[in-house]
Amino acid sequence: MFDKWRNVDFEIAEAHCDGPCGVYDPSQARIEAESVLQLTKKILDLKAPDAGDQKAGAAYQNTLTRYIAIKEDRAELAKHHLLVLWTDYFKPQHLEKYADLHELFWKSAKLCSACKQEVSLEHAQELMDNIKRVHEIFWETKGKDVPWFTAS
């Protein structure tokens, strides 16, 4: 009886979520934060050349500038991925179970900024520790046992 209706352009009733793919993973933030940590170490380990060696000085400046630029970018990306998890994935029922969730994300986002402003191993490591906690909470909400690991 309804065959003739099948090709009619009916109005649409949306049954989507705002993130249509529904794919989230704290690994994105972890990879960027790992880069921040490694670049912070590299900046601290980089030896300045003798003042008279112009060629070595230029190479030093170039390398240092690259380290700083990449650290800046990766810290911003880590912040972005954290904010996506915070605002798009986590929902009010998660807050009921994990009362420190807002503070965890808020402090993590601030740590991303601190890692841009400073060359601080302490803050870079603290950011990694926070993302590890995000990882634990995230996979608990998914009901999956995903062990924490790092690429470096």
Add this chain to the structure above:
Amino acid sequence: MRIADLTWSASAFLSAIMIHMLRVANWKDMLLFRIGRRRIFKVAGNSMLPTLKNGDAVMISSSVPIAAGDIVLAQHPYKQSVKMIKRVAAIDDNGRYSLTGDNSDESTDSRTFGTVSIEYIHGKAVCRLRSK
């Protein structure tokens, strides 16, 4: 277990299924659609699985009361052009409706945008068109 208990359990089970399923439209529904008393909407997305799948067509009536458990067509509170199909999870003491998707993993609903007032609810899904 007594026979009476078994009968009651079966009845409760069937009632639960009936609440969550939408019956298939019949000629009376089509007549009401013809005279403009019902509107047909096509479902886009997976948030109402397993009750409604992407591409299903449902009939909406604006003249029936809404109760908790009903599937409704609602206006998205922040996106003017978006009409959503959701289930009424609860109605609070202030008459505000909590909407949810049957497939909560792929649903943006009252957990994100909060409860909505009756003005945001366009009608109740009363039946679906028979799918292929």
